[in-house]
Amino acid sequence: MTLLNVENLRVHYPTRTGLIEAVRGVSFTLGRERLGIVGESGSGKSQTGRAIMGLTPPSALITADRMDYAGIDLLRASDRQRRALRGGRIAMVLQDPKYSLDPVMTIGRQIAETLRTHSRVSASEARNRALDMLEAVQIRDPARVYDLYPHEVSGGMGQRAMIAMMLIAGPEMLIADEPTSALDVTVQLEVLSILDRLVRERGMGLIFISHDLRLVSSFCDRVLVMYAGRVVEEIAAGDLDRAQHPYTRGLIDCVPKIGEDRHPLPVLDRKPEWAK
Amino acid sequence: MSAILTAAHVSVRFDDYLALDDVSMAVAPGASFGLVGESGSGKSTLLRAVAGLAPVAAGQITVDGQPLRGARRSRDFYRRVQMVFQDPYGSLHPRQTVDRALLEPLAVHGFGDSDARIRRALDEVGLGASFRFRYPHQMSGGQRQRIAIARALILEPQILLLDEPTSALDASVQAEVLNLLEQVRRERGLTFVMVSHDLGVVTHMCDRLAVMQAGRIVEELAAADLARGAVTSDYTRRLMVASKGFVRAEAV
Numbered sequence: 001m002t003l004l005n006v007e008n009l010r011v012h013y014p015t016r017t018g019l020i021e022a023v024r025g026v027s028f029t030l031g032r033e034r035l036g037i038v039g040e041s042g043s044g045k046s047q048t049g050r051a052i053m054g055l056t057p058p059s060a061l062i063t064a065d066r067m068d069y070a071g072i073d074l075l076r077a078s079d080r081q082r083r084a085l086r087g088g089r090i091a092m093v094l095q096d097p098k099y100s101l102d103p104v105m106t107i108g109r110q111i112a113e114t115l116r117t118h119s120r121v122s123a124s125e126a127r128n129r130a131l132d133m134l135e136a137v138q139i140r141d142p143a144r145v146y147d148l149y150p151h152e153v154s155g156g157m158g159q160r161a162m163i164a165m166m167l168i169a170g171p172e173m174l175i176a177d178e179p180t181s182a183l184d185v186t187v188q189l190e191v192l193s194i195l196d197r198l199v200r201e202r203g204m205g206l207i208f209i210s211h212d213l214r215l216v217s218s219f220c221d222r223v224l225v226m227y228a229g230r231v232v233e234e235i236a237a238g239d240l241d242r243a244q245h246p247y248t249r250g251l252i253d254c255v256p257k258i259g260e261d262r263h264p265l266p267v268l269d270r271k272p273e274w275a276k
Numbered sequence: 277m278s279a280i281l282t283a284a285h286v287s288v289r290f291d292d293y294l295a296l297d298d299v300s301m302a303v304a305p306g307a308s309f310g311l312v313g314e315s316g317s318g319k320s321t322l323l324r325a326v327a328g329l330a331p332v333a334a335g336q337i338t339v340d341g342q343p344l345r346g347a348r349r350s351r352d353f354y355r356r357v358q359m360v361f362q363d364p365y366g367s368l369h370p371r372q373t374v375d376r377a378l379l380e381p382l383a384v385h386g387f388g389d390s391d392a393r394i395r396r397a398l399d400e401v402g403l404g405a406s407f408r409f410r411y412p413h414q415m416s417g418g419q420r421q422r423i424a425i426a427r428a429l430i431l432e433p434q435i436l437l438l439d440e441p442t443s444a445l446d447a448s449v450q451a452e453v454l455n456l457l458e459q460v461r462r463e464r465g466l467t468f469v470m471v472s473h474d475l476g477v478v479t480h481m482c483d484r485l486a487v488m489q490a491g492r493i494v495e496e497l498a499a500a501d502l503a504r505g506a507v508t509s510d511y512t513r514r515l516m517v518a519s520k521g522f523v524r525a526e527a528v
Contacts, residue, residue, distance in 0.1 A: 040446040041417075155315075184314035185473060185518040192522045211446060218521035254451035256480030258519065259503035264455035265480070268448040 003173050003205045004030040004052065007066040011047045011056060022047040022060075024229035030173070034199065034206045036220035036237065038213045038251070044229040045209045049175045052207075053092050054082045070172065088118040091166035093195075095178040097158030101150040108134070108146030111165045118169040133164040137194050156187035160194060167198055173205040181210065192219060213240070213251050225251070228275035247274055278341065280305040280467050281326065281435060286335035288321050295321045297491040298335070305434075308461065308468040310478035310485030310499070312515065318491040319471045323437050326469070327359050339435070355385055358428035362440035364420035368412040374398070374423050375408050381431050397426040401456060418449035422456065429460060436461075438470040442477065454481060475519040479503055487512045 011023040023044040028035070039045045050056050052067070052074065067074045069090065072081065086092075094100040102110055111133060112126035121129070127146075134142035137160040150158055159179065166174060179195065180188040196219065199206045210216045216223055217237040225233040225248045233245040243249055250268040279302035288296035296318045303309040311319040324330040326337055328349040337344045339357060361367040368377055378397055382390045398407060401422040412420055421441060428436060441457065442450040454477065461468055472478045478485050479499040486496045487509065495509040507513055517523075 040448060186314055186514055189518050189522060193524075196522070196524060213447070214521050218523065251447060254448050256451075256454065256476045258476055258479050258516065260480075262480075263458060265451040267451045267455065 002029050002031050004069050005066055006048075006052070007064060009048065009051060009064040009067060010062070011044070011051050012061040012063075013059060014061065021229055023051065026224075026226070026229075026231055028224060028231070028234070030205045030207060032203050032205050033222065034208060034220040036216035036223040037207060037209045037226060038211065038216050038223055039226035040211060040251075042228075043226040045211075045226050046177055048226070049092070049177050049207060049209050053090060053175055054086060055092075084118070087114055087166070087171075088169050089171050090173045090175065091169070091171040093159075093162055093166050093174065093176040093179045096182040097150065097155060097162050098182075100162055101158060103150055106147050106149055107153070107161045111161065111168055114165050115168045129168060130164070133168045134161070136167075136198065137161070137164045138190070139164075154187075155183050156191060159183060159191050163191070163195060163198070167202070170202070171204065173207070174199065175207045175209070177209045178211070179208075180215075181212070188215075213248075214255065230275070232274060245274075246271070278305075279303055280340055281469065282338045283322065283326070284336050284338075286322070286325055286337060287333045288318075288325050288330045289333040290331070295330070295491055296325065299488075299491070299493055300335075301486055301493065301496070303435075303467060303469060305467055306465050307484065308470065308482040310482030311469065311471045311488060312473065312475060312478050312485055313488035314473060314515075316490070317488040319488045320439050321491075322488070323359070323439050323469060323471050327357065327437055328353075351385065355431050356433050357435045357437065358431060358433040359437040359439065360421075360424050360428050360441050363444050364417050364424055365412070365444070367424050368420055370412055373409050373411055377423060377427055378430055381427060385431055387431070393430055397430045400429065400460065401426045402452075416449075417445050418453060421445060421453055425453075425456065425460070429464075432464070433466070435467045435469065438468060440472055441470070443472065443474065450477070457481070475502070475515055487515065 007027045009023055009026045013020040013022060026048055037045045037048060051062055056062060064075060108130050111130040115121060115126045115129055131142045131146060134145055139145050139157065139160055145153065153161065176195065180191050183191060208216055208220050217240045220237050223235055223237050224231045225245065227247050233243060233248050235243055240252065243252065253266045254268060256265060281303040283299060283301050286296055286299050287294065299322055311322060313319045321330050325332050328347045331347055339353065375394060378394045379390055382393060387393060394408065395405060398405060403419060403422055442453050445453060458481065460466065470478065470481055479502055482499055484496065484498050485502065486493045488494065489511050495507065495512050497507065
């Protein structure tokens with residue numbers, strides 16, 4: 001079943017010096033699967049995620065032949081409809097919990113607030129469900145963490161709290177924009193396995209945005225590789241070794257790996273025709 | 277072989293927090309030494325202690341056999357030891373041109389012939405003369421990091437301290453900067469001490485490395501041994517597993 005349909009999405013920013021074309025004609029569909037979007041900074045991967053979420057600043061021009069989510073036309077949805085979707089049926093996890101959590105509100109209250117915004121539950125039930133959710137993201141002492149402020153927890157714990165907040169309203173689709181890039185490698189894997197388990201158990205669709213091709217391919221079913229606002233290659237994660245596009249190959253090759261002796265490292269030789 | 281840089285039983289304390297706990301290392305001249313570990317393991321603190329940027333509570337650091345006292349460093353020390361920081365956005369003055377940034381160390385250390393030196397430094401890091409009068413915001417992250425490297429190299433130091441020099445960069449740009457660092461090390465016979473959380477990067481760049489956890493060195497080994505998997509500590513093993521990417525737990 002298709003959750004999300006995107007055809008020919010374009011995100012443009014008019015500026016004094018001309019039009020910046022951040023996303024230039026991206027098309028894909030998402031079912032109940034894990035889709036990775038990979039690219040370097042400036043490739044348009046985050047802009048794609050934000051456009052779907054409705055978080056693009058008002059100055060941007062968004063056009064698409066089609067962009068709908070479970071039958072709702074996102075291009076024509078009212079702000080009110082959008083608000084109901086956001087955090088309710090579509091959720092988003094951002095890169096750094098230091099900036100995406102409210103610094104002056106306890107973690108538990110933030111999570112409970114999300115739930116109460118999207119469904120009619122009593123304060124005590126919201127509290128109980130928030131505690132359950134904290135437990136589901138493997139926080140050992142939920143009652144203690146509930147009353148902590150974001151600055152009192154580590155990055156890994158903050159990101160788990162963020163995931164708990166995003167999943168408490170029971171979304172059908174989750175957009176994760178570099179959810180682990182600010183975390184240590186060892187913590188990264190814990191957070192990913194929590195995310196993986198929850199997405200699988202709940203049968204959600206996931207869009208995983210990252211610059212780390214290897215990480216994405218080990219986590220997702222399918223990967224879109226973006227360059228200069230376009231999708232240059234779509235590939236099943238298992239077939240990454242057989243990637244065709246020179247940009248994808250370049251991205252794989254330029255990363256130093258343990259036990260390899262390649263001096264100097266191959267670098268990307270960017271061809272202007274890739275951007276066409 | 278006498279070491280060019282040593283640390284013996286060094287501890288660093290921030291109030292009640294022991295950031296470095298009795299750490300010792302020795303780096304041979306011309307070697308490339310790596311420090312890996314997660315955040316809070318003390319790897320950057322060790323580097324900063326060498327540079328005089330962290331309060332050393334106990335132990336001794338020597339450069340070229342000469343002991344360094346406290347956090348004071350002589351001008352001569354900074355001519356021989358230079359540092360490159362993680363964030364190229366934060367380590368360059370936003371209102372100074374590249375020219376000013378490169379002129380400053382030359383002026384401080386009384387180098388003559390600054391015009392030719394600046395031109396040579398820009399050439400060496402692969403940026404042409406056209407970058408000389410740019411401001412940091414007019415350059416990409418990779419270009420800024422090249423300027424930070426040029427600024428460190430312009431004094432012709434012997435030792436370069438590298439604190440996560442590529443972790444703020446895209447993978448493709450990272451490869452370019454790592455190649456540049458290897459090239460200047462080869463050409464000038466520099467000694468590197470490099471901090472990174474990325475085992476792939478450290479084993480690529482360094483011959484020996486120390487794995488740090490909670491302010492201590494848990495293991496010191498050759499990069500080749502790490503690649504073969506000949507590691508003794510569980511923590512190193514965990515880092516190695518983590519660096520291979522995500523492995524899905526078997527579905528039940």
